[in-house]
Amino acid sequence: MGKKGFVLCVCQGTCPSFTKMDIFGMLSDIRREKLFDYVCLHPQLCVGDGDEFIKALLSGGETDKLYVAGCDPRMQSKMFRDAFEAAGFDKEKHVALDIRNKTTEEAVEAVKEMAANSP
Ligand code: SF4
Numbered sequence: 001m002g003k004k005g006f007v008l009c010v011c012q013g014t015c016p017s018f019t020k021m022d023i024f025g026m027l028s029d030i031r032r033e034k035l036f037d038y039v040c041l042h043p044q045l046c047v048g049d050g051d052e053f054i055k056a057l058l059s060g061g062e063t064d065k066l067y068v069a070g071c072d073p074r075m076q077s078k079m080f081r082d083a084f085e086a087a088g089f090d091k092e093k094h095v096a097l098d099i100r101n102k103t104t105e106e107a108v109e110a111v112k113e114m115a116a117n118s119p
Helices: 023-033 048-058 073-087 104-118
Strands: 003-009 039-043 063-070 094-097
Touching: 003 023, 003 048, 023 039, 023 104, 048 063, 048 073, 063 073, 063 104, 073 094, 094 104
Parallel strands: 003 039, 003 063, 063 094
Antiparallel strands: none
16 A cells, blocks of 8 residues: 655745744644654755655655645646656645645644545
8 A cells, every 4th residue: 555645845934825834833733643654844845856855755656645735736736747757656646735824723724634535
């Protein structure tokens, strides 16, 4: 059975959209919920080394589903498309969630809902 991975992407932690959220608190809460096999934080997935991160993470084929909380889902699809393709990861297995402008509690609830709706 493939693994479910969760990545929190936070626009370097400096974007105003993320100031209401305690980034590490949110990630700790998600981890404690045990919704995913692993969780991690990335400061900026949509640049060159973000592509490399995605490729390194997914190319082993162990991850069956990748949940990414960050910006707009359509933006995520466009920005990660090439890296998914290079890693041989089916883009349909990417579940994207927009958590901008949410508090820590709101973001945790949104992630729980996403995981429940896309198991
Ligand atoms: S992928 Fe989205 S959330 Fe992550 S750094 Fe880029 S714009 Fe920001």
